[in-house]
Amino acid sequence: MWKIVLYDINIYWNDKSKLAVLKEVPNEPSKESLLDIEGNKFKWCAIDHETKLFAVKPVSITDEDDLDEIYETDEEDWTCPFCGYVDHDAFECPDNEERNCPGCQSVVEHERVVTYSYVVTPVKKAKVQQY
Incomplete structure (x- = not known):
């Protein structure tokens, strides 16, 4: 036994x-x-x-019926929508992947979203010539 x-x-x-x-x-x-x-x-x-x-x-786990169709997080780490497990090494995962959550073994799909932002600083205004 x-x-x-x-x-x-x-x-x-x-x-x-x-x-x-x-x-x-x-x-x-x-x-x-x-x-x-x-x-x-x-x-x-x-x-x-x-x-x-x-x-x-x-482990605390959420039923599928209680989840929104798309569970989105705006985080640097990967968070399981079922159990809340946080994978701090998500940067090592492929950009798009279906995988089992290490916390609860539920199957989830993730997509890496990359955004860029820019800081623009004025240096010198162009000359304006009048006619």
Whole structure:
């Protein structure tokens, strides 16, 4: 049996037997989706195959029906519209891409928008010759 446990970094790396058990399941849970345990959503964060521990953290996620058709942010970082995860390394992503959110595994599509602005400073006005 696999134990789904609540992840706590201080306990996980010192004494895993003290982790709070949320549920026991017969098979290894999937890392590709969120887990719903008694109406609460969790994402995986650590796995110990030797002791069959699947450590999870709670995640808050918005239903698709509650999102606008186009979720736009005007930020330097990439923010997931479902869970609010912020990817501070978004500059490393391609300009246009469909990908899984590292925070909740939801599929999102992003497009990089680049804008330019200019500062123009007067230096010398042109001479005007009258006729």
